[in-house]
Amino acid sequence: MQAAGDRPHAALLASPGMGHLIPVLELGKRLVTHHDIHVTIFVVATDAATTDSLLKSCPATITNLSIVPLPAVDVSSHVEPSDHIVTKLLAMMRHSIPNLRSAISAMPTPPTALVVDIFGTGTFPLADELGMLKYAFDTTTAWFLATAVYGSSAEDAVARHIGSKTPLEVPGCRPVRFDDTLDSYHVIGDRVYHDFQRVGVEFTTADGILVNTWEEMEGKTLDALRDRKAMKNMVKAPVYPVGPLVRPSPPLETTEPNDAVLWLDEQPDRSVIYVSFGSGGTLPLAQLVELAWGLELSGQRFVWVVRPPPVEDDDVSATFFSLGNGSQRGSHHGYLPEGFLSRTRDRGLVVPMWAPQAEILAHSAVGGFLSHCGWNSTLESITNGVPMVAWPLYAEQKLNAALLTDELQVAVRPESDTAGSMVKREEIEKLVRRVMVAEEEEGKAIRERVAGLKESGEWALSRKLKGSSYSALAQVARELELNHQRLVAKAQGGGRWDPENLRDTYRRARMWECLPLSFFWSNLVFSLRGREKNI
Structure with a gap:
């Protein structure tokens, strides 16, 4: 294993709530243990006791993973008590950007990439400014991702969905019944509606999108997200299913007996x-x-x-x-x-x-x-x-x-x-x-x-069998390594480093990647009868 300064460094940003903190923490642990990435997790939290309890569950044996709580921010003057939870979370995350900037600037080893969940996409301009690759991490389903991205640009379809309470036809995906639709789509013109539309647009500006699902679970929807023609070129970045990312059970460390x-x-x-x-x-x-x-x-x-x-x-x-x-x-x-x-x-x-x-x-x-x-x-x-x-x-x-x-x-x-x-x-x-x-x-x-x-x-997470989710995260790790090498070359006087040129290099390289073949191979292995279960 390389020393921390010799390996890629990823900064992960988790918004408040266990639904975001848990998968971000598990993603960080996998990047460290399976792909030799140095990880720093920044946490915007509202409940210190709960956050501390979860973070202490991270095994001491996992080195090169740091957890940095960001100072609490007061957004009471920017939101109303009656505002939707989405609006409140977005306000907290956007007002935490100065604290994130200060924390990253103080690091001896600057990150090569920034990974944020759905409420952290407002930090993407900061990532561009600091020359980091930027990844969006959808901590829920590929179906949610497809709905959010499609809905952010198909306003007429969303208007019919809300006004007539008819299903929202997301290309290549199961239609979304109005009774099952997102809270943000209940009333056009609400603040939360506009907030969520903005998030959907910002998600598509990422260099890559990670999703807490797996090929064998949501293959059809993942295929739709990758089909630029079907999605009307809304999703240009590659989509990486990296799940299921869940808390380990039973706990890795001994705890007091629970009633x-x-x-x-x-x-x-x-x-x-x-x-x-x-x-x-x-x-x-x-x-x-x-x-x-x-x-x-x-x-x-x-x-x-x-x-x-x-x-x-x-x-x-x-x-x-x-x-x-x-x-x-x-x-x-x-x-x-x-x-x-x-x-x-x-x-x-x-x-x-x-x-x-x-x-x-x-x-x-x-x-x-x-x-x-x-x-x-x-x-x-x-x-x-x-x-x-x-x-x-x-x-x-x-x-x-x-x-x-x-x-x-x-x-x-x-x-x-x-x-x-x-x-x-x-x-x-x-x-x-x-x-x-x-x-x-x-x-x-x-x-x-x-x-x-x-x-x-x-099987999707299997390192030994190079399952679909393991292979997807390995591809992300390779991109981080390439960016790290470019940063090192720049620091050693290797010429002017342009992050936008680097992204163009990635996009060209992805045209020749064999990732779909690895997905096909893992699915073929999974379908074989009489296999030995050796994860």
Whole structure:
């Protein structure tokens, strides 16, 4: 392994929220351990305790990975309390650019590339100024990426989608039903609509786009993104599927025994449904009551992570900026049905605020996951072979739920989960039983399909077999190495270095790359029967 100053250096920027921090951290770890890239992760966080807890989980054995929290920024004068979460996040990221500039300028080894998630694209001019390659990292699905990019330039199509509530026809992709559309597409002219349109445009200016998915999972959509004719030349940069990037489970470092995990140790295999709406989601009081009754009526074992209902005028994403890692314990007795805890104590466990989700989903006792369909949670479920009850709340989660239920068929979903609708206890009971009861044919088929996806994800990331996602990230690493060599040559007096000329060199080189062949090869290997599983 080379010394830090002799290898390419990538700067990764994570926006607030576990849904962004987790995949950025896992991407950084893979760049270091598999591709010998020096990585610095800059974190714009709103909850220090949660961030510190996650960052401490990074093994000490992974050297050449640095984590730098950026100072908090006050954007209260730039946004309203009622503004959409997208608007708030974009404001925080754009007002963090001066802090990022200062931090990068102070580095003894300047980065050769800047990798940002969807809310960090406002930093691209800074990357250009400092001569860094710039990569956009879509931490969710390729379908979301295609929708965002297409919607940013096809305003007439989006207007019809919103005005007539007709499906949005994204070229080469499954149509997006209005009921599943992005929050940002609900009203044309809203601030969040314009904010999101700008993000879609900025994404296409990247030198490369990384996506937390894999070829075998979203091959058709990835092909559409690469088809310049179909996408009307909107996506010029190469698209690299590098997933599934998820937290390791069980934890790499020894932790204190957790009550939920200890309880699971006493339960039969695949007998427990895990219920959680993520670190930033919650349900209205009336819906919490219906969910409690539905779990009780199902007769199934459960672990339920409960967060207090939002206060009046808040929405279901109200807890996003006050994430908890167990420190914000609160009583749940005031909003669960009377007698619920005593009636279900022999087969259920209610956990306030937080539980170690990655460890729980990896536990042999867990046979189902009732989830908000955040992409991190979805990938953690799939990579552990756990079928889902999809219950989306906000952001792109309804798009994720549609992918899981309609295309991949690894989840079931309430008939009506639109904003303001109530999912009744009787339907919740049926949904849980459809996934959990072993005798149900539908449940068997779902378990088989999710097991297949789990296996394909393992092969995609395989270093030994040069799986599709490993190969894609290896190509990115080669580009970073080329840029590093150019920077070294410039520092040694090798002539004037022009970052725009360098990008032209990359674009010409990509015409002759054999990356699609490696994707084909990994798919061929995956399809062979009787193969030995040796990841």
